[in-house]
Amino acid sequence: MxxxxxxxxxxxxxxxxxxxxxxxxxxxxxxxxxxxxxxxxxxxxxxxxxxxxxxxxxxxxxxxxxxxxxxxxxxxxxxxxxxxxxxxxxxxxxxxxxxxxxxxxxxxxxxxxxxxxxxxxxxxxxxxxxxxxxxxxxxxxxxxxxxxxxxxxxxxxxxxxxxxxxxxxxxxxxxxxxxxxxxxxxxxxxxxxxxxxxxxxVDFAEWPLCRQQQAPQQVLFVGNYFHPPNVEGALWLAREVWPLVQAQMPEARLMLAGRSPTPEIQQMASATIAVPGTIDDLRAVYRQSRVVAAPIFWGSGVRIKILEGLAAGLPLVTTALAAEGLPLKPEEHALFAERPADFAAALVRILQNPELGAQLGDAGRQLIADRYDxxxxxxxxxxxxxxxx
CATH class of the missing domain: 3.40.50.2000 (Glycogen Phosphorylase B;)
Incomplete structure (x- = not known):
C-alpha cells in the first residue's frame, strides 16, 4: 500500500x-x-x-x-x-x-x-x-x-x-x-x-556517554542566542553566578556556547569565560566539561539542550522553569537552584564532588534512554x- x-x-x-x-x-x-x-x-x-x-x-x-x-x-x-x-x-x-x-x-x-x-x-x-x-x-x-x-x-x-x-x-x-x-x-x-x-x-544511539574523568573544571551553558531567554540566562550566569564560583574555585572555567552570541554575550569573554559561538558538534564540548548549567527564567515548552546534556551523561544544575515538562527529581536527576548564591553553590558542589556528578549524570542519562529516545x-x-x- x-x-x-x-x-x-x-x-x-x-x-x-x-x-x-x-x-x-x-x-x-x-x-x-x-x-x-x-x-x-x-x-x-x-x-x-x-x-x-x-x-x-x-x-x-x-x-x-x-x-x-x-x-x-x-x-x-x-x-x-x-x-x-x-x-x-x-x-x-x-x-x-x-x-x-x-x-x-x-x-x-x-x-x-x-x-x-x-x-x-x-x-x-x-x-x-x-x-x-x-x-x-x-x-x-x-x-x-x-x-x-x-x-x-x-x-x-x-x-x-x-x-x-x-x-x-x-x-x-x-x-x-x-x-x-x-x-x-x-x-x-x-x-x-x-x-x-x-x-x-534525542537519537540516543548518536549520544555516547561524554562524561570524562579527566575533563577540566568547566561549566557549560548551551543556547541559541536568537532566543531571548537564553541571552538572559547566560548573562545571569556570567554576571551573577560566576563570580561566586570563582571566589571558591579560581581554576574553574565557564563556556557560553551557542549560535549567534549577542554583543552583550561576547563582552562576557575573559580569561575564565569562553564564548566560542556556533559549535557544530556539541558532544566535543560535553567531553570537555564537568557540569551543564541551564538557568532559564521565562518561556514555554521543553528545552532540548537539557535532554542532550542528560543524554551525554553530564550532571545538570537548572532552574525549575528550565526543567518544566521533564520528570527530573531534585538530587536524583539534577540539582535545582533559583538564586545566584544557591546556583553557584550547586555548581561548586558538583565540581568538587566527582562521585555526585557521576551519580546525577548516570541517572539523567538512564531517564533519557527510558523515556526520550x-x-x-x-x-x-x-x-x-x-x-x-
Missing part, C-alpha cells in the same frame, strides 16, 4: 539544526519519513543558498521560499507576519490542487496561519507542533520586566499572541505539545481542541497521526 502523504511547513530551514526547535523538527521529520511520503517546505531570506544537508534522503519534495509582507490587514503579532510567504502559498496551491497531502504538519503556533488555506485545498488533517505557547512565554517575560514602558510593550504582545493563538489553533485538527504543562494550559482556554503531549527527545517518540507521533486518518 502506498504510504500516506505528509507535508511539513517550517518557519526556518531545519539544517543545520543549531536551535532546539530545529533539532526537534528535524528529528520528527526523520522518524515520520519511515511511515509517510514526506514533502518539506521552509522559509528563508535566501532560498537559493539553502543547504539541505541530509533532508533529500527523507523527503520527496523540498522547497524553500522567501517570506513576504502580507497584504491583509490584521492585528496578528509581528512574528506571524514575518512567517507569511505568498510564493509558498502560490506553489502549494498549484501542487495541492492536483493532489493535496493527507496530512499537514505546521511547526510552531505562528505557522498555524496556514491551516485554513490547507483545509480549503482538501488537506484531510492539519497538525500543529506547539513548541511553546506564545502567550504564556510573553506573560512570564512580562512578570520579569521592571521598566513600565517595557511592561506595557510586553502586555500588548501578550494580548496579541493570546488573540492570535486562540483563533488560529482552532483550525488545526490536532495540537501536539511537548509537555503536559503546555497541554493543560491550552486545554484550559480551548477545552474542545484535540491536544496530545508527545515529548521531544526518538525511535519510540516517532512511533507515538505516527499512532496519533494515523488516528486522524
Amino acid at each position: 502506498q504510504p500516506a502523504s505528509l507535508s511539513i511547513l517550517t518557519p526556518t530551514p531545519l539544517y543545520p539544526a543549531h536551535a532546539g526547535a530545529k533539532t526537534h523538527s528535524l528529528n520528527a521529520l526523520r522518524q515520520l519519513s519511515q511511515y509517510y511520503t514526506v514533502d518539506s517546505y521552509c522559509l528563508t531570506k535566501q532560498p537559493e543558498a539553502i543547504d539541505w544537508g541530509p533532508l533529500p534522503q527523507w523527503c520527496r519534495d523540498l522547497r524553500a521560499f522567501a517570506p513576504t509582507k502580507p497584504t491583509r490587514r490584521n492585528l496578528d503579532p509581528p512574528a506571524v507576519d514575518l512567517e507569511f510567504s505568498q510564493p509558498m502559498l502560490d506553489y502549494l496551491q498549484q501542487r495541492w490542487q492536483q493532489a493535496a497531502p493527507k496530512l499537514l504538519q505546521l511547526e510552531g503556533t505562528t505557522m498555524a496561519q496556514y491551516a485554513p488555506f490547507a483545509r480549503r485545498l482538501g488537506v484531510q488533517a492539519t497538525i500543529c507542533t506547539v513548541h511553546q505557547v506564545g502567550f504564556v512565554a510573553q506573560w512570564r517575560r512580562l512578570q520579569r520586566e521592571k521598566s513600565w514602558p517595557l511592561r506595557a510593550r510586553r502586555l500588548a504582545g501578550l494580548l496579541s499572541l493570546w488573540l492570535y493563538e486562540q483563533r488560529a489553533l482552532r483550525h488545526c485538527d490536532l495540537l501536539v505539545t511537548l509537555s503536559e504543562t503546555d497541554q493543560q494550559t491550552l486545554a484550559r482556554w480551548q477545552p474542545k481542541l484535540n491536544i496530545v503531549t508527545v515529548p521531544s527527545g 526518538w525511535r519510540a517518540i516517532g512511533l507515538q507521533l505516527q499512532q496519533h497521526y494515523q488516528a486522524l486518518l
Whole structure:
C-alpha cells in the first residue's frame, strides 16, 4: 500500500539544526519519513543558498521560499507576519490542487496561519507542533520586566499572541505539545481542541556517554542566542553566578556556547569565560566539561539542550522553569537552584564532588534512554497521526 502523504511547513530551514526547535523538527521529520511520503517546505531570506544537508534522503519534495509582507490587514503579532510567504502559498496551491497531502504538519503556533488555506485545498488533517505557547512565554517575560514602558510593550504582545493563538489553533485538527504543562494550559482556554503531549527527545544511539574523568573544571551553558531567554540566562550566569564560583574555585572555567552570541554575550569573554559561538558538534564540548548549567527564567515548552546534556551523561544544575515538562527529581536527576548564591553553590558542589556528578549524570542519562529516545517518540507521533486518518 502506498504510504500516506505528509507535508511539513517550517518557519526556518531545519539544517543545520543549531536551535532546539530545529533539532526537534528535524528529528520528527526523520522518524515520520519511515511511515509517510514526506514533502518539506521552509522559509528563508535566501532560498537559493539553502543547504539541505541530509533532508533529500527523507523527503520527496523540498522547497524553500522567501517570506513576504502580507497584504491583509490584521492585528496578528509581528512574528506571524514575518512567517507569511505568498510564493509558498502560490506553489502549494498549484501542487495541492492536483493532489493535496493527507496530512499537514505546521511547526510552531505562528505557522498555524496556514491551516485554513490547507483545509480549503482538501488537506484531510492539519497538525500543529506547539513548541511553546506564545502567550504564556510573553506573560512570564512580562512578570520579569521592571521598566513600565517595557511592561506595557510586553502586555500588548501578550494580548496579541493570546488573540492570535486562540483563533488560529482552532483550525488545526490536532495540537501536539511537548509537555503536559503546555497541554493543560491550552486545554484550559480551548477545552474542545484535540491536544496530545508527545515529548521531544534525542537519537540516543548518536549520544555516547561524554562524561570524562579527566575533563577540566568547566561549566557549560548551551543556547541559541536568537532566543531571548537564553541571552538572559547566560548573562545571569556570567554576571551573577560566576563570580561566586570563582571566589571558591579560581581554576574553574565557564563556556557560553551557542549560535549567534549577542554583543552583550561576547563582552562576557575573559580569561575564565569562553564564548566560542556556533559549535557544530556539541558532544566535543560535553567531553570537555564537568557540569551543564541551564538557568532559564521565562518561556514555554521543553528545552532540548537539557535532554542532550542528560543524554551525554553530564550532571545538570537548572532552574525549575528550565526543567518544566521533564520528570527530573531534585538530587536524583539534577540539582535545582533559583538564586545566584544557591546556583553557584550547586555548581561548586558538583565540581568538587566527582562521585555526585557521576551519580546525577548516570541517572539523567538512564531517564533519557527510558523515556526520550526518538525511535519510540516517532512511533507515538505516527499512532496519533494515523488516528486522524
